[in-house]
Amino acid sequence: MIDDKELQTAMSMIPALAGQTDPAERLGGLTNKVYRIGRHCLRIPGAGTEEYIDRANEAVAARAAAAAGVSPKVVHADPTTGLMATEFIDDTVTMSPEAFKSRRGAPGRAGAAFAKLHASGADFPFRFELFAMIDDYLRILSGKDVALPEGYHDVVAEAGAVREALSARALPLAPCHCDPLRENFLDTGDRMWIVDWEYSGMNDPMWDLGDLSVEGGFDADQDEEMMRAYFGAEPNARDRGRMVIYKAMCDLLWTLWGLIQLANDNPAEDFRAYANTRFARCKTLMADAEFSMHLKAVRA
């Protein structure tokens, strides 16, 4: 008997879970409550996520990603409340920077999973556009009592050159995950599953690769392995450049996401430190001599 009112209510709303007697095991999760219950994974949306997550978009994307063969089958997805259940994928390792290093071929398997997703032909309802997302998060934050890191607006202004370079030679939009945290990658050793479609949308496909590189703490060899598996060949300077530029840009965006968590009193971690660390890394990456070289390659 599950002794948790919220969990019981959630289960009662999902036909596949109603009346289940298997014990519920709480899994990791930064903003939501995620449980394993028998053959299923149940996700109860976290407080405040309705401000910035479109659950109808997520439901479409999660189903399309499952159809593309990169994500577990969706058993239930309520486009209004965001209550979701998927098939639980057994015998996987939830990825971490250490696991991406120690599990041979893991960056390549992640690259191959992205290639499958991006080439799937899926049409996600949301358009994930970095600078529109920054504006949106700034608007949400303007109604909250949280200070931006000093110099944030200056760096956004500086990123104007990045925006111009990226749009000068824009790649066709692809259905992207857009939030490839390492914990969203589940490795069987033969293939990489991807979960959690909350932020997904049509996007520049190189965003997914750059973001995973940062989240997975990849070194240059791991970047190359991921890109070679993705392209099925050595990447050209322009694609490599886009990937590297997005490493800094995802830090610029997720800094604001961290501040929203801080304002919403999310207890999962110290989100002031999280935002400061991401913003500092963004500035370091943008100041690197290689960054200008990659910008040049993107424009060429």
Ligand SMILES: Nc1ncnc2c1ncn2[C@@H]1O[C@H](COP(=O)(O)OP(=O)(O)O)[C@@H](O)[C@H]1O
């Ligand atoms: N279908 C699934 N099968 C196995 N494990 C899963 C599944 N879905 C999620 N998980 C595990 O639960 C964790 C948290 O899920 P996630 O949806 O990413 O929550 P959050 O968005 O709050 O981080 C994942 O890191 C993964 O380990």
Ligand SMILES: N[C@@H](CCOP(=O)(O)O)C(=O)O
């Ligand atoms: N987009 C954020 C993390 C979102 O985490 P989730 O666990 O709520 O999906 C980031 O990249 O930091």
